[in-house]
Amino acid sequence: MGSIEKLLTPVGECKWAHIQEPKPGFTDKDDPKYCINMVFDPKDKEWAAWAKGIKARAEATGGANPVKWEMVKDPDHEGKKIKSGLLTAMFHTSVKHKPGLFDHRGVPMGNETLVGNGSFVRLNYTPAPYTGFGGGVTLYLNAVQVMDLVEFGNNTAASYGFEVDAAAVAEAAPFDEEPPLRAPTDADLADQDDSEQLPY
Numbered sequence: 001m002g003s004i005e006k007l008l009t010p011v012g013e014c015k016w017a018h019i020q021e022p023k024p025g026f027t028d029k030d031d032p033k034y035c036i037n038m039v040f041d042p043k044d045k046e047w048a049a050w051a052k053g054i055k056a057r058a059e060a061t062g063g064a065n066p067v068k069w070e071m072v073k074d075p076d077h078e079g080k081k082i083k084s085g086l087l088t089a090m091f092h093t094s095v096k097h098k099p100g101l102f103d104h105r106g107v108p109m110g111n112e113t114l115v116g117n118g119s120f121v122r123l124n125y126t127p128a129p130y131t132g133f134g135g136g137v138t139l140y141l142n143a144v145q146v147m148d149l150v151e152f153g154n155n156t157a158a159s160y161g162f163e164v165d166a167a168a169v170a171e172a173a174p175f176d177e178e179p180p181l182r183a184p185t186d187a188d189l190a191d192q193d194d195s196e197q198l199p200y
Contacts, residue, residue: 035092063135100143116152
């Protein structure tokens with residue numbers, strides 16, 4: 001039996017990180033899990049090469065590609081989703097295997113600092129092909145290294161869609177960093193649209 005493959009992603013932006021506390025299941029029958037989504041521009045050469053490799057693994061099983069178009073709320077049509085122009089992939093693992101969490105120096109991080117949207121991270125993961133349910137590749141999350149932290153928990157006027165005078169905000173709190181956007185709830189998540197060919 002071969003050793004388990006452990007690979008690294010490029011450094012990229014994360015969203016919807018549930019890596020210190022597991023994300024509850026959508027229903028009572030669904031198991032909670034640790035998970036994190038990575039989003040990236042398809043024009044980014046390093047990420048495009050990574051996505052191409054994942055696609056090849058999925059095609060070898062005859063199944064679905066875990067890399068999808070990111071869908072976001074359409075500001076002009078309530079309840080409608082549109083492509084953001086970015087690609088996304090979800091990495092996850094069961095509650096039995098809490099992922100390691102490290103800062104940019106490699107120092108372990110505790111649960112007191114939550115990783116918010118817009119943080120830049122690198123993931124250690126295991127791509128696991130499967131043939132059931134049509135086939136595909138599961139991206140199992142092993143560990144997260146936070147390279148540039150945006151801490152979850154503080155909302156801004158901009159995060160609610162209000163216009164912001166940046167100079168006035170800086171004058172009012174000259175030493176504060178801009179807080180992160182709110183992490184979307186389950187209701188914000190959309191079905192991924194595979195109707196358009198991925199650009200790699």
